[in-house]
Amino acid sequence: MTLREIVEKLQLTVTTGAGLLDREVKGGYVSDLMSDVMANAGEGALWVTLQIHQNIVAVAVMKSLAGIVLINGRVPEPETVQKAEAEGIPILVTDMPAFELAGRLFALGVSGG
């Protein structure tokens, strides 16, 4: 499934990486600890988090993640937006809490990884 399909089906707001939505999502990972994501997230995963600090972009690049979804309507810090645009990391935003978003992603066929 592509990022674009997920964005459309779950009505996510695209904050950065609007040109990168054809990217394949190979799985999902939910965590708010950077070290946990660095250690355990799979390549091509869509990362669901409440962290808005610019380090999320570096972690996403490091792990070749498909993109990041910020939950609960959280807005990335300006530095985070800047870095995400420079590094080519899509950041999506939703008002949904993490639990609901993960459940809906799973229902769409995105599995953990």
Add this chain to the structure above:
Amino acid sequence: MGENGDISLRVLLADLHIHTCLSPCATLDMTPCKIVKAALKKRLDIIGITDHNSAENTAAVMAAARGTGLTVIPGMEITTSEEVHIIGLFEDIDGALAMQTLVYDRLQPGENDEDLFGMQVVANEFDEVEGMNTRLLIGATRMHIDQVIDGIHHMKGLAVAAHIDREAFSVLGQLGFIPEYLNLDALEISRRMTLGQGRRLFSHIEGFPFITSSDAHDLEDIGTRPTAFRMAGSELPELGYALKGTGGRGIEY
């Protein structure tokens, strides 16, 4: 000089949270001599050198400050397993390096990616590059917050919760509140606000002294929000007494 002895107190200006070029997120200008020069220019009496999960540049900054009147406290900003930043300040280089060994043995595995996180330059007292630290210093240790604090105290150091007013990497951001059992010596307010504003904002937190520091990542930041301590000398035990308010010592502003 004893804890309650006959002492003459004076006010000393301290910025206890400064990064060097060893921290991947700091600028390469943060070399030992330049840091000392900037600290003297800001009329600081004491600085703490606190790189992420490493104390490898502390000896160089201490050497660069020799004879200048500036006291350099060797320290480290340790990332706990909960991703809380705790500053450890030590009496001497041996204490800092002992803590570093503890941290290195428990640091998240992996190598630093310079393009992503920045360079980790080990410098000497003449601002020359000694080499690169290849560890993933930006990562977390496997030590829980209480283990980190215990470790710092075991090395006779002081443990300060860093930038509690920030959401990222702060004890309040990661844990929601400060558990009573945490044996912290002080709570640090970032340079975004004054000590008074910080005390008002966190007036619900009792039992800990508050300090402010710059958390400098480049030269201009050094000394932007120092804490003035009333103390009898610039050594670490004196700082501990000042935090506790022992024998007339204390925090001026």
